[in-house]
Amino acid sequence: MSSEYEYNVSKLISEKVKKLQELQNSGNSSSYEKDFLKMEIETLESLYENYNVGLNYFRRAKGGRNGLRELSTKE
Numbered sequence: 001m002s003s004e005y006e007y008n009v010s011k012l013i014s015e016k017v018k019k020l021q022e023l024q025n026s027g028n029s030s031s032y033e034k035d036f037l038k039m040e041i042e043t044l045e046s047l048y049e050n051y052n053v054g055l056n057y058f059r060r061a062k063g064g065r066n067g068l069r070e071l072s073t074k075e
Helices: 003-023 032-062
Strands: none
Touching: 003 032
8 A cells, every 4th residue: 555655756756767777777877967866866765755654653553554545567
């Protein structure tokens, strides 16, 4: 079960990780691009984690997961 926010942030993280892997495999990318992508990934992971920690209490409460839906793989 996941919220729309969690789904979108995790999708962004996987896109950024894929792009970073492509840059690392190509020989003509700058270290600035790689470092910037790493920073973006860390930021997105922090946002995802902070959201989960903040909502953990509410999700455990009775009916707290009513607004969430089961996510299927859309890719």
